[in-house]
Amino acid sequence: xxxxxxxxxxxxxxxxxxxxxxxxxxxxxxxxxxxxxxxxxxxxxxxxx
Numbered sequence: 796x797x798x799x800x801x802x803x804x805x806x807x808x809x810x811x812x813x814x815x816x817x818x819x820x821x822x823x824x825x826x827x828x829x830x831x832x833x834x835x836x837x838x839x840x841x842x843x844x
Contacts, residue, residue, distance in 0.1 A: 804817040818825050826832065 798821070800817050800821050804815045807815045820827065822832075
């Protein structure tokens with residue numbers, strides 16, 4: 796439904812992020828439109844400095 800992403804996008808905007816996108820319909824809407832998803836999970840082993 797996109798409710799959580801809408802809240803997250805609003806919070807990021809309040810925290811100063813200027814380029815934030817909220818996908819209409821959330822992940823479900825993205826999938827329904829046939830758009831690609833990444834199924835690979837990368838685990839960060841070091842903190843970038």
